[in-house]
Amino acid sequence: MPSYVIREKCDGCKGQDRTACMYICPNDLMVLDVDGSAGYGEMKAYNRDPQMCWECMCCVKLCPQQAMDVRGYSDFVPMGASATPLRGTEDIMWTVKFRDGSIKRFKFTTRTTPEGSADPLAGFPTHDDINSNALATEPASAGLDAVPTPK
Amino acid sequence: MANFETVEVSTDLLILGGGFSACGAATEAAYWAKKNGLKVVMVDKAAIDRSGAVAMGLSAINQYVGVKDGENTVEDYVRYVRQDLMGISREDLVYNIARHVDSTVHMFEKWGLNIWTDEEGKYVHEGRWQLMINGESYKILIAEAAKNAIADAGGEIIERIFIVDPLMDGNKCVGAVGFSTREDKFYVFKAKAVFAGMGGAVHVFRPRSVGEGFGRSWYPPFNSASTAYFTIQAGAEMTCQEVRFIPVRFKDAYGPVGAWFLLFKSRAISSEGGDYMVVRVDELQNWAPYGLAKPIPANLRNYLGMLDVEAGLGPLYMETDEAIQKLADAYKDDPKAFKKKMKELESEAWEDFLDMTISQAILWASLNVKPEEKHSEIAACEPYFIGSHSGASGAWVSGPEDLDTPYKWGYENMTTVDALFTAGDGSGASSHKFSSGSHTEGRIAGKAAIKYILEKGQEPSVDMAKVEELKKKILAPIDLFETHKGEFTDPEVNTHYVMPRQFLHRLQKIMDEYAGGVTSAFKTSKSLLERGLELMALLSEDSDKQAARDLHELMRVWENTQRMWQAEAHIRSILFREETRWPGYYFRSDTPKMDDENWLCFTNCRWDPGTGEWDMTKKDVWNIPGV
Numbered sequence: 135m136p137s138y139v140i141r142e143k144c145d146g147c148k149g150q151d152r153t154a155c156m157y158i159c160p161n162d163l164m165v166l167d168v169d170g171s172a173g174y175g176e177m178k179a180y181n182r183d184p185q186m187c188w189e190c191m192c193c194v195k196l197c198p199q200q201a202m203d204v205r206g207y208s209d210f211v212p213m214g215a216s217a218t219p220l221r222g223t224e225d226i227m228w229t230v231k232f233r234d235g236s237i238k239r240f241k242f243t244t245r246t247t248p249e250g251s252a253d254p255l256a257g258f259p260t261h262d263d264i265n266s267n268a269l270a271t272e273p274a275s276a277g278l279d280a281v282p283t284p285k
Numbered sequence: 286m287a288n289f290e291t292v293e294v295s296t297d298l299l300i301l302g303g304g305f306s307a308c309g310a311a312t313e314a315a316y317w318a319k320k321n322g323l324k325v326v327m328v329d330k331a332a333i334d335r336s337g338a339v340a341m342g343l344s345a346i347n348q349y350v351g352v353k354d355g356e357n358t359v360e361d362y363v364r365y366v367r368q369d370l371m372g373i374s375r376e377d378l379v380y381n382i383a384r385h386v387d388s389t390v391h392m393f394e395k396w397g398l399n400i401w402t403d404e405e406g407k408y409v410h411e412g413r414w415q416l417m418i419n420g421e422s423y424k425i426l427i428a429e430a431a432k433n434a435i436a437d438a439g440g441e442i443i444e445r446i447f448i449v450d451p452l453m454d455g456n457k458c459v460g461a462v463g464f465s466t467r468e469d470k471f472y473v474f475k476a477k478a479v480f481a482g483m484g485g486a487v488h489v490f491r492p493r494s495v496g497e498g499f500g501r502s503w504y505p506p507f508n509s510a511s512t513a514y515f516t517i518q519a520g521a522e523m524t525c526q527e528v529r530f531i532p533v534r535f536k537d538a539y540g541p542v543g544a545w546f547l548l549f550k551s552r553a554i555s556s557e558g559g560d561y562m563v564v565r566v567d568e569l570q571n572w573a574p575y576g577l578a579k580p581i582p583a584n585l586r587n588y589l590g591m592l593d594v595e596a597g598l599g600p601l602y603m604e605t606d607e608a609i610q611k612l613a614d615a616y617k618d619d620p621k622a623f624k625k626k627m628k629e630l631e632s633e634a635w636e637d638f639l640d641m642t643i644s645q646a647i648l649w650a651s652l653n654v655k656p657e658e659k660h661s662e663i664a665a666c667e668p669y670f671i672g673s674h675s676g677a678s679g680a681w682v683s684g685p686e687d688l689d690t691p692y693k694w695g696y697e698n699m700t701t702v703d704a705l706f707t708a709g710d711g712s713g714a715s716s717h718k719f720s721s722g723s724h725t726e727g728r729i730a731g732k733a734a735i736k737y738i739l740e741k742g743q744e745p746s747v748d749m750a751k752v753e754e755l756k757k758k759i760l761a762p763i764d765l766f767e768t769h770k771g772e773f774t775d776p777e778v779n780t781h782y783v784m785p786r787q788f789l790h791r792l793q794k795i796m797d798e799y800a801g802g803v804t805s806a807f808k809t810s811k812s813l814l815e816r817g818l819e820l821m822a823l824l825s826e827d828s829d830k831q832a833a834r835d836l837h838e839l840m841r842v843w844e845n846t847q848r849m850w851q852a853e854a855h856i857r858s859i860l861f862r863e864e865t866r867w868p869g870y871y872f873r874s875d876t877p878k879m880d881d882e883n884w885l886c887f888t889n890c891r892w893d894p895g896t897g898e899w900d901m902t903k904k905d906v907w908n909i910p911g912v
Contacts, residue, residue: 136500160331160340161500161507162445162466162837182837185499186506189644190341206647209496210537215650217643226421228639232650242636244422247397252426254312254434256395262320264736267687269385269728270316276388277353283687284360284380284909 136187136204137163137194139179143201146177155179155193155202161186164193195221223249287763289464289471291756294443295745296326297738299476300731301448301461301515303329304337305424305720306673306709307482308431309389309727310734314480315434317735325440328474330447330466330483330840331507333428337484338505338671338710339720343420344640345411345543346400347719349390350383357413359384360912365414366717367908369582370677371575371866372885373525376909377684377692378715381729382722389725390416396426412547414717417633420640427724446472447840448483448511449759451519451705452747453894458519458705459745462755466836471756477742478704478734482727485678485710486510486670489848489855490802491793493667494537501644503532503539504669509844510851512711513670513678517850521700522681522891524713524904526851527858529668530676531807531870533587535603536664540645542603544637549630551608553590553663555598561589568592572868572879583675587665587869595806603663605634605656627657667803668870670851672710673723676870678855679713681889681904682706685729690907696737698730701891704737706730714887758829762842766832782832785841788824792849795820800856801871810875814860821853853899854890861901862888 139155146166147153155164156179163181170176179201181187187204194202203218214233219226224245230238258271267281298318300310311327318325329336350357362383366374394400401409401417409417435442445467452460452475460475486509487502500506517523533553534542545551552560562581568589569576576585590601609630616623634656638646654661672679680700684692698706708730709723718726762782769781777784783791796802799817801809809817828846833839864880865873887904 136497158332158335160336160505162331162840185497187500188341188505188507189501189647190335190505191643192335192340204643204647206644206651207494207496207498207501209494209498211498211644211648212651215647217639217646217650219639221421228635228646230635230639230646230650232653234653236653238631238635240632240635240639242421242640243399243419245397245426246399250429250433252396252429252433254315254430254437256392256430258392258395260316264317264732264739267685269388269732270313271392272385272388275391276385277391282352282359282384285911 136184136189136207137181137202138205139181140201140203141175141178143199144178145199146179147198148177153179154196154198158192158196160190160192161188163187191219195219286757287469287760289469289756289760291471291473293473293475294326295475297323297477297742298325298480298734299460299474299478300325300327300480300482302337302482302484302512303327303331303333303428304482304484304709305339305427305723306711306727307480308427309724310480310482310708310731311431312434312731313728314731314735315438315440317732318440319438321735321739323735323738325435325438326474327431327435327440327442328446328448329442329444332444333432333442334425337424338508339424340505341643342640343423343720344418344541344637345420346390346416346418346721348386348414348717348722349408349416350387350414352387360909362414363909363912368575368578368580369675370528370716371582371584371879373528373677373714373866373887373906374716375684375692375714376907376912377688377690378682378712380688380909381685381697382715382718382726385729386722386725389728390721393426393721396430398423398426411543415543415547419636423720447843448515449843450755451479451515452752453519454746456520457703459747461515462752462759464759464836464839466840471760473752475745475747477738477745478706480706480730480734481512481515481711482707482709483511483515483711484508485672486513486848486851488789488793489670489796489852490667491797491804493803501538502669503534503666504671510670510847512707513851513854514847516680516700516705516707516711517854517892518894519700519702519705520891520894521702521705522889523854524679524681524887524889525677526854526890527862527888528677528867529855529870530671530674531587531665531668533590533663533665535645536600536662538642538645538648539666540638540642542663544633545603545605545608548633549608549612552604554602554604555593556600557598561593562586565589565592584867584869591665591807591869600662601664602660604660606658606660609657665807670855672713672716673718675716677714677716679711680707682712691905692907697733698726699733699737706734759843761829762831762833762839765830766834770834776834782830783827785831785833785838785845788828788831788845791824792845792852795824796852800852800859807870808872808874809859810873811860814856817856821856824849857899857901858888858890
């Protein structure tokens, strides 16, 4: 099953108005079994339709309890391997475990600015003429004196 | 009828979708809206931080022209797209996106995207137009700018709303209706202008994996033709509905090959070791002039590989080991530098997967693949509808105002329906936009939509009786399930309704077997397409027999219906174009050759909401003079 929830670690994002995995899944797959009536355990999240999982790991990266992971699609992926992310505010660490037990570890930058700080105009000068062919920050953001036109 | 509260939201500009084009539209429109006291509302079926095609991330920016440093001209890009799409492209749209795209990329960098640079501070290119990035959080950054822009302009973002139909006032779009996937609420959006940016389509064709890996498509399974359906239902003219896209990727997990082909200069070979781009070079003569110029179009590269597979020469392999060895040879006298270089290459190769196709990293790890030691299998994916990549399907939109073209009816990126704008996967015949170009095109459309509102915007006149009719139609699958679920012991096997997953399988089986999917080796013909249309008519009749037991399934029902409309537009367009122009995307066995005399033109189609009839037309290709 593509994304899965480790029963022992999942606390249903206790005290929150929604679970992180439900919030983030682009395909609306994650569900919280609030009272256990769905059979997954009280306050435990589950993937309601593993066949529609893209394995994007958005849920795995966001889970505050590290209660989620992905197990490769069982209709074509040999068993025993995994790729596990640990995502911070400026980088992500990956641990790739091979079927033969060997391990590789990689660290990649995720962003160069503090979270939440993206200025929509990116600090470029703007203009007021909605009839011009220049977008709000152009031509400065293009590094040009004018928007190109066909010669 | 299911008891859903109706929620009304009024705005000046309504942005539907939350991916790259929608975020571009939001970022730019919010600036102009704030200046003019207008309101912008953005609606996404998921969470904007991780919605759309770039939800997982990306490992490269595929469109950067480099005008300021004189790397290329905007005209160079127009020539590149013309060549790749076998002569069929809206050069005005391609030009417009290309002249603005660098500015978008520079903004991405300021927002916090790490674009690789060399010792001199210049961007590291993967290929002529491609830049290497650390793109795990690419979507988060783009969403952040859009969110900040909308907040600054006093607008609103509403997540987890699934949009179904447009609201119309004659030939003008005045809003949209949909429902919450979290609570029993039906949403009515009224607007002076609407931007439809809800992505392309996957799962119209049967994917290669049909078990647990059903969701492992190259493009995301949650892109369900929402934009195509929305624009078709509004009565907009569509273009290039036959130009699906088939990427060749690492087999089964569909991991990216761009870094291997472009950065590592790897070759692809058959099981016998022949490089099909060399062995089959003569075949390219049949597709002149496009087959004879460089770069060879993506569909022709696909086609040469497909010919090998057809000849029993599969599997096809990416020669990763050979490529790494060649790169390492440059360091053969310096073992220390060699070790460092190898470490670097290994990291780059794995990041390519981990940034955008994690499944491929898991698959390689599960197969104990060491790319420096052994080659890996590649294969053609199932077809997708993605006007932003090397496909071209989308709506027919008005071109840039300052170019002298036959494609202008007033506002940039407005469809043939008044007040309805689109971009990215939503607009057709302007391929090779990718992430940066889609965002750019969204910006262009966002600005134009505000201009439209300032010049022509009127209070939307919404027919509330029609809204009630749509509400009843959209919620009907819930009623259908509730009414009949108890009659049989298994709620999924019922004579009164079909569950959405089975309906999806039925659509995919028709498309796969009659319209040239994977199991038909991408081949079809007039007879097959006509038979496909007969079966599609029955499918269409049964589409309102889909049942839903909850909001999630209700979304699945409408995603299916949206895909079904994309499928029909596709079949009709392939049928109309009596030639084969993109043999590596689909092959018409009864018209196997390219026919420039009759078909060097756009294939446009329109569904008439008044009569329910499809109208097919040819439109001329206009080339930028002197380019």
